[in-house]
Amino acid sequence: MMKALHLGHEGEAAAQLLLSAYELSDVFEPCLLFSPFPQALAEVRRRLAEVAGRVERWEPSEDLLERTLKFVETVDPKAPRPVIWLEQETFAPEPWQLAFRSLNWSRETYRDIAPWMWVFAGPDELLNVFRDRAPDLFGGVAVRRRLKEKPVLAPVGGTMRWLHLSDFHFERAERWDRRATLLALVKQAEQLKAEGLAPDWVFIIGDVAWSGQKLEYQQAELFFRELAEKLGLDPAKDFFLVPGNHDVDRSAIGRGEEILLAGLQDEETVEEVFRDGRQMDLLSRRLEHFYAFTERLLGPARAWRPARPWRVDVREVGTAQVAILQLNSAWASGPKDETQRVLVGEYQLREALEEASEALLRIALVHHPMADLRAFDASKAQGLLGAPGGAHFLLRGHLHEEQSVIHGSPEGSLVELAAGAVYTGGRWPRAFLATEVDLTAGAGTVHFFGYSDRGNGFWRRDPKAYERAPEGIWRFRLPAGLALGEATPAPIAKRGGPA
Numbered sequence: 001m002m003k004a005l006h007l008g009h010e011g012e013a014a015a016q017l018l019l020s021a022y023e024l025s026d027v028f029e030p031c032l033l034f035s036p037f038p039q040a041l042a043e044v045r046r047r048l049a050e051v052a053g054r055v056e057r058w059e060p061s062e063d064l065l066e067r068t069l070k071f072v073e074t075v076d077p078k079a080p081r082p083v084i085w086l087e088q089e090t091f092a093p094e095p096w097q098l099a100f101r102s103l104n105w106s107r108e109t110y111r112d113i114a115p116w117m118w119v120f121a122g123p124d125e126l127l128n129v130f131r132d133r134a135p136d137l138f139g140g141v142a143v144r145r146r147l148k149e150k151p152v153l154a155p156v157g158g159t160m161r162w163l164h165l166s167d168f169h170f171e172r173a174e175r176w177d178r179r180a181t182l183l184a185l186v187k188q189a190e191q192l193k194a195e196g197l198a199p200d201w202v203f204i205i206g207d208v209a210w211s212g213q214k215l216e217y218q219q220a221e222l223f224f225r226e227l228a229e230k231l232g233l234d235p236a237k238d239f240f241l242v243p244g245n246h247d248v249d250r251s252a253i254g255r256g257e258e259i260l261l262a263g264l265q266d267e268e269t270v271e272e273v274f275r276d277g278r279q280m281d282l283l284s285r286r287l288e289h290f291y292a293f294t295e296r297l298l299g300p301a302r303a304w305r306p307a308r309p310w311r312v313d314v315r316e317v318g319t320a321q322v323a324i325l326q327l328n329s330a331w332a333s334g335p336k337d338e339t340q341r342v343l344v345g346e347y348q349l350r351e352a353l354e355e356a357s358e359a360l361l362r363i364a365l366v367h368h369p370m371a372d373l374r375a376f377d378a379s380k381a382q383g384l385l386g387a388p389g390g391a392h393f394l395l396r397g398h399l400h401e402e403q404s405v406i407h408g409s410p411e412g413s414l415v416e417l418a419a420g421a422v423y424t425g426g427r428w429p430r431a432f433l434a435t436e437v438d439l440t441a442g443a444g445t446v447h448f449f450g451y452s453d454r455g456n457g458f459w460r461r462d463p464k465a466y467e468r469a470p471e472g473i474w475r476f477r478l479p480a481g482l483a484l485g486e487a488t489p490a491p492i493a494k495r496g497g498p499a
Contacts, residue, residue: 015047022051022083022117030103032130033121036316041121045085052117054082060120062098065106072113084114087121093300096122096129124314125301127355158318158440161197163189164433166205166367166397167421169246170223172215178423180457181430182223185422186230188449188459192434193231197447199434201315202233205397205419206244206330206367208293212286213249217293224297236299240313243304243330244367244398245342247290253335256282261334264343266376270332271347280306283331310348312355320439322363323356325391329368342368343377349384357389361439364391368398369418386414393417400428402448402465404474415476417446431462442478 018031035041049055058067068084075082086099099120103110120126170178192198204224209216228235260279264270273279284291284306295303304311311326332343344366356362370382385391394416403418420431430451437444448469450462461472468474 015044018044018048018117018119019051022048022081030118030120032126033119034124034126036124036314041087044119045087045121048083048085048117048119051080052083053080055085056082057085057087059088060086060095060099062095062102064099064102065109068110068114081116083117083119085119085121091123091125091301093125093129096120096126100130128301128305128311158320159436159438160201160317160322161199161434161436162201162203163199164203164205164395164417164419164435165422166419166432167207167244167246167400168204168220168223168423169207169210169421169425170216170220171210172213172219174219175425177426177453177457180453181423181451184451184457184459185432186227189227190230197434197436199231199233200238201324202227202231202235202239203324203365203395204239204241205365205395206242207246207397207421208241208244208290209247211249211251212247212289214289214292217289221293221297235297236302239298240311240324240326240365241294241298241304242326242365242367243287243290243328245330245333248286248330248333249289250286250335252286252288257286258334261332264332264374267346267380270343270345270377274345274347277307280309284309286333287330308351310352312352314356314359317361317439320360321358322361323359325352325356325362325364327352327364327366329366329373341374342372343374344381345377346380346384349381353384353389353391361393361437362391363393363395365395367396369396372398390414395419397421400424402431402433404446404466415444420450431465432459437478439478444476444478446474446476448472448474 018033033041033044045055045057056071058064061067071084088095120130189199202224208220224235224239228239233239260273260282264273273283287304287306287309291304291306302311302313309328309331313324313326315322315324327344327348329342329344332341332345334341352364353362364385370378370385372378373381385394391414394414396416396418399418400421401418402420403416417433417435419433421428422430422432424430432449434447434449435444446469448462448465449459449472450465451457451459463470463472465472466474
């Protein structure tokens with residue numbers, strides 16, 4: 001039986017799979033059903049009711065075992081097996097967390113007393129709760145099956161726009177030149193909105209803080225909320241973040257963490273650590289302020305969690321699904337120089353790409369360039385991201401310099417865009433990117449912005465950013481099917497500087 005199932009616009013195919021599972025299974029088998037379309041969930045529930053005859057719809061809570069024991073007394077063993085359907089009218093993660101914890105603690109009891117079908121139904125955010133709270137109960141994400149359904153709405157198409165911001169380096173004390181830079185950034189974002197280029201999403205590609213401290217994230221949160229308000233965006237839906245090496249609290253790196261990090265010398269060991277909750281908890285202490293920051297800014301449903309320190313979110317553009325893979329290249333950051341010491345991990349990449357596999361377009365966010373990963377990880381990461389089923393865009397930061405590169409091979413193409421640093425003090429030029437992708441026209445545009453400290457300070461399209469982008473704008477083509485293999489040449493890339 002499937003462990004987790006994602007619905008498209010319709011529930012018919014999901015209903016057929018669940019009905020088959022209902023007929024074949026005679027043991028306790030929980031199934032997770034999630035979809036952004038409530039009508040699809042309702043269709044599946046209706047079809048199950050026709051066969052089972054009895055569908056008990058419960059709200060998730062921590063007293064599931066007690067309710068189940070009482071329900072056992074009412075079940076006629078000669079009647080068709082009932083279906084227990086758990087769903088909320090308004091999604092909130094806390095009751096689900098309590099319910100999954102109760103199920104994990106008592107799953108052997110459930111197997112003894114409940115030979116029925118259990119369906120846990122809800123929006124896409126439910127998947128993140130079960131990954132965090134009940135991976136053992138559902139057998140892991142890798143075994144889930146997904147539906148491939150034809151869209152029933154308008155033809156695929158639409159335009160998406162995003163701001164690509166990186167390397168803010170917020171500190172406890174505010175600096176006058178940082179504040180001037182950020183005020184000018186808000187003003188420029190409003191100007192983009194006035195030009196008809198209002199971003200749909202804001203991508204923040206790491207190094208939000210300077211040293212991973214709580215007060216630094218408080219400064220960042222104030223600014224990001226101000227930016228969201230001016231753009232008319234909701235951070236809980238429209239902001240996407242990844243951590244960088246400066247988001248690591250290096251004061252929290254003890255001897256135990258150093259020994260653990262030093263042992264990450266091959267992919268097998270890396271996967272063992274990812275699968276070991278205790279070791280991930282140990283490493284997560286260095287990023288606990290970043291995780292808390294994401295919960296405040298993005299909300300509990302989209303907060304980063306130590307047990308699974310990356311995220312995948314799916315958004316609709318027209319009727320096309322766009323997956324945004326928020327990858328973590330800072331989870332193994334240590335106390336020393338980062339060059340060729342950090343890791344993403346094949347396990348993280350494969351899990352994220354599997355979750356994003358049904359999307360038409362996949363955008364990967366990661367702080368570090370692939371060349372900064374450990375040698376055994378770098379080639380694997382580049383290969384997976386550039387292969388069929390990999391990413392179409394790779395957005396990063398870290399080097400404090402813009403870079404634009406198209407990686408092409410017989411396997412596929414990957415557009416890599418690196419933003420400069422929003423603020424580093426006076427050492428590096430300040431820069432960010434604004435990108436537009438038109439799926440209908442099959443075209444993309446990147447606007448390169450630089451900062452001038454003349455007067456009160458202002459941002460403008462940078463005509464000196466690249467030789468082949470004299471107006472500070474690069475236009476390129478997307479081929480049919482978004483293979484990205486026929487894009488026009490990228491601007492001549494600059495040599496990046498040290499982080």
